[in-house]
Amino acid sequence: MQGYLGIDVGSVSTNFIVLDDxxxxxxxxxxxxxxxxxxxxIQEGMDVVSNELGNGFKILGAGVTGSGRQLAGAIVGADAxxxxxxxxxxxxxxxxxxxxxxxxxxxxxSKIILLRDGVVTDFAMNSVCAAGTGSFLDxxxxxxxxxxxxxxxxxxxxxxxxxxxxxxxxxxxxxMIHKQQMGYSREDIIWGLCEALxxxxxxxxxxxxxxxxxxxxQGGVAANKGIKQAFETVLETKVIVPEYYDVMGAIGAxxxxxxxxxxxxxxxxxxxxxxxxxxxxKSFDCxxxxxxxxxxxxxxxxxxxxxWGGRCDKWELS
Amino acid sequence: xxxxxxxxMGTSVFIFxxxxxxxGNEPIVPLQPNKKILxxxxxxxxxxxxxxxxxxxxxxxxxxxxxxxxxxxxxxNGPCRAGHYGEVAxxxxxxxGYKIEILVFDSVFRNPFQFIRKLNxxxxxxxxxxxxxxxxxxxxxxxxxLDKLERCTHKVxxxxxxxxxxxxxxxxxxxxxxQSRNLGEIEEAEQQGLLALKNIPQDPDRMIIRIxxxxxxxxxxxxxxxxxxxxxxxxxxxxxxxxxxxxxxxxDNTFGHKKDSLHYARPYLGTAIGGHAQEGIGHxxxxxxxxxxxxxxxxxxxxxxxxxxxxxxxxxxxxxxxxILTFFLDEQTGRAGMQTRLEAFTDMLKRKKRQPLKVVGGExxxxxFGN
Numbered sequence: 095m096q097g098y099l100g101i102d103v104g105s106v107s108t109n110f111i112v113l114d115d116x117x118x119x120x121x122x123x124x125x126x127x128x129x130x131x132x133x134x135x136i137q138e139g140m141d142v143v144s145n146e147l148g149n150g151f152k153i154l155g156a157g158v159t160g161s162g163r164q165l166a167g168a169i170v171g172a173d174a175x176x177x178x179x180x181x182x183x184x185x186x187x188x189x190x191x192x193x194x195x196x197x198x199x200x201x202x203x204s205k206i207i208l209l210r211d212g213v214v215t216d217f218a219m220n221s222v223c224a225a226g227t228g229s230f231l232d233x234x235x236x237x238x239x240x241x242x243x244x245x246x247x248x249x250x251x252x253x254x255x256x257x258x259x260x261x262x263x264x265x266x267x268x269x270m271i272h273k274q275q276m277g278y279s280r281e282d283i284i285w286g287l288c289e290a291l292x293x294x295x296x297x298x299x300x301x302x303x304x305x306x307x308x309x310x311x312q313g314g315v316a317a318n319k320g321i322k323q324a325f326e327t328v329l330e331t332k333v334i335v336p337e338y339y340d341v342m343g344a345i346g347a348x349x350x351x352x353x354x355x356x357x358x359x360x361x362x363x364x365x366x367x368x369x370x371x372x373x374x375x376k377s378f379d380c381x382x383x384x385x386x387x388x389x390x391x392x393x394x395x396x397x398x399x400x401x402w403g404g405r406c407d408k409w410e411l412s
Numbered sequence: 413x414x415x416x417x418x419x420x421m422g423t424s425v426f427i428f429x430x431x432x433x434x435x436g437n438e439p440i441v442p443l444q445p446n447k448k449i450l451x452x453x454x455x456x457x458x459x460x461x462x463x464x465x466x467x468x469x470x471x472x473x474x475x476x477x478x479x480x481x482x483x484x485x486x487x488x489n490g491p492c493r494a495g496h497y498g499e500v501a502x503x504x505x506x507x508x509g510y511k512i513e514i515l516v517f518d519s520v521f522r523n524p525f526q527f528i529r530k531l532n533x534x535x536x537x538x539x540x541x542x543x544x545x546x547x548x549x550x551x552x553x554x555x556x557x558l559d560k561l562e563r564c565t566h567k568v569x570x571x572x573x574x575x576x577x578x579x580x581x582x583x584x585x586x587x588x589x590x591q592s593r594n595l596g597e598i599e600e601a602e603q604q605g606l607l608a609l610k611n612i613p614q615d616p617d618r619m620i621i622r623i624x625x626x627x628x629x630x631x632x633x634x635x636x637x638x639x640x641x642x643x644x645x646x647x648x649x650x651x652x653x654x655x656x657x658x659x660x661x662x663x664d665n666t667f668g669h670k671k672d673s674l675h676y677a678r679p680y681l682g683t684a685i686g687g688h689a690q691e692g693i694g695h696x697x698x699x700x701x702x703x704x705x706x707x708x709x710x711x712x713x714x715x716x717x718x719x720x721x722x723x724x725x726x727x728x729x730x731x732x733x734x735x736i737l738t739f740f741l742d743e744q745t746g747r748a749g750m751q752t753r754l755e756a757f758t759d760m761l762k763r764k765k766r767q768p769l770k771v772v773g774g775e776x777x778x779x780x781f782g783n
Contacts, residue, residue, distance in 0.1 A: 177753075177755040177759070178756075179752075179756035180755070213760075214759075214763060214764075215735075215764065219752075219753060
């Protein structure tokens with residue numbers, strides 16, 4: 095057996111996927127919390143994936159995406175290091191070929207991607223405002239002492255509408271507290287929150303966008319049935335959540351690696367064994383000019399596997 | 413000798429410092445905006461001031477540490493608040509007990525007497541007006557040569573086989589221009605520089621996309637502030653054209669004059685609202701008509717003229733089918749977000765170019781929020 099590895103190192107989660115090379119079937123899939131330690135998350139994930147695949151499986155190529163893509167690329171030896179937008183679009187196109195709108199809400203950012211005839215024609219990405227992202231839901235779930243996994247189920251059980259201000263997390267939170275003290279049920283407040291988040295997303299990221307079906311909703315937040323239902327209500331169309339909604343970035347990375355390896359004919363993947371090595375991340379200030387760039391150095395044992403962060407390419411190595 | 417400093421704007425620094433020296437002052441060459449300058453600027457500037465103001469204030473303060481006594485800067489045009497920045501900086505520095513004089517040069521046509529008075533003040537070497545005119549002509553020519561070389565790098569960089577080489581050759585060319593002592597030598601340096609750039613090994617078959625850059629003049633011209641966006645784009649395989657060059661000359665000779673851009677902007681924005689709002693709109697349309705694949709708008713955070721342009725942008729995209737990506741630049745130094753968006757943007761343009769769309773109405777367009 096052989097196939098391609100895709101890794102999506104996000105701020106909140108680190109996801110792994112292995113596709114077989116014949117029909118892109120998913121051989122292994124893993125969703126881990128990054129917990130602020132991407133190197134550990136990558137090593138742990140690689141370990142799990144390698145055990146799951148067993149000895150006979152050969153990795154033909156590896157692709158990485160997400161905000162930690164450069165780091166992951168240096169550690170595993172990636173053939174494709176791509177941005178999240180391209181990765182998500184490629185994955186959605188493969189899973190749902192006639193997709194024309196991708197709604198993606200992750201832990202720290204949210205994006206919308208529009209496709210026409212299988213080509214990305216428009217996208218928007220928001221990463222400053224947290225009001226439209228998973229972190230905010232996480233935080234509110236913790237405040238309401240409700241496991242985030244149950245959030246969606248509770249939301250769709252809501253009986254009445256509660257309007258929560260969705261423009262800003264601070265406003266939303268004070269509004270929620272106000273509504274809670276007025277005696278609204280937890281279900282109604284959570285549903286109101288889902289609606290507020292969707293409203294915020296469409297007003298911010300989706301502003302001025304022509305949202306045509308087929309609509310695909312992916313990213314970690316797609317697990318939340320309340321948000322999905324809120325999208326369907328507002329957009330008046332069916333919203334598809336693909337089976338592997340939470341690892342779509344990783345799927346895209348694996349597909350892009352396949353594309354890249356087809357071009358180059360060989361892979362840079364270092365194998366699963368390197369995961370036993372110790373990776374060290376250090377930084378120093380370059381004093382070559384007045385920019386004083388902070389240079390980051392990733393080393394594996396004694397060998398330097400990656401170095402970046404400068405404004406020029408003096409130290410660049412990846 | 414009186415120590416004079418001035419704003420740092422891209423590669424033009426040596427030209428202004430030589431001019432100030434020739435007028436009989438000691439130039440305090442401003443540093444490329446860095447962390448320290450930004451820290452100083454942020455500490456003393458009003459929180460809501462835009463990035464250019466913070467950077468300039470910070471660089472004046474930094475230059476003062478090296479003895480600067482006078483700042484020479486330019487005034488603004490129209491209602492954009494940048495026109496007050498000289499005075500505001502003066503007030504802030506005064507009230508914090510700094511001794512420095514800020515000399516704002518507005519257009520000579522607005523108030524010729526004041527202009528000449530300020531010029532006399534700077535003219536420590538007591539040069540005749542004829543000699544000053546000669547000097548300005550000489551340095552203006554240098555500025556043109558510099559802009560010409562820079563435009564050439566934009567063509568070469570995306571096609572170069574070796575990624576870093578274009579910037580290196582360009583730096584060499586800048587040195588040649590700096591060292592030339594008369595108009596003939598400038599001409600020679602320019603030719604030599606252009607030749608060196610053209611001789612960089614290139615891949616003629618590479619698919620190149622063309623991207624126009626519009627926006628506020630300072631964030632457009634200062635690579636240290638816009639995270640070297642032109643270089644990033646070049647390395648991503650995009651040929652870049654900037655709508656504003658300091659000498660203005662190079663651009664006007666390729667695409668037409670400022671009044672053309674105003675003509676195209678009129679249906680969208682009929683009045684001057686300050687900054688480069690109308691020019692930005694006009695140039696975006698001109699880029700679309702000249703077959704560019706996309707446009708990037710660079711704006712300082714809180715810049716009203718650019719916010720207006722951003723709001724109009726979706727309509728231009730709809731009417732002319734050109735994708736526009738907006739970046740609001742502020743104090744943040746992380747370039748990862750910008751890199752991701754630029755990568756996605758160039759990816760999108762390349763994939764679109766490879767597979768032209770069946771366009772129905774104004775369907776193919778892009779808006780990206782840079783923050």
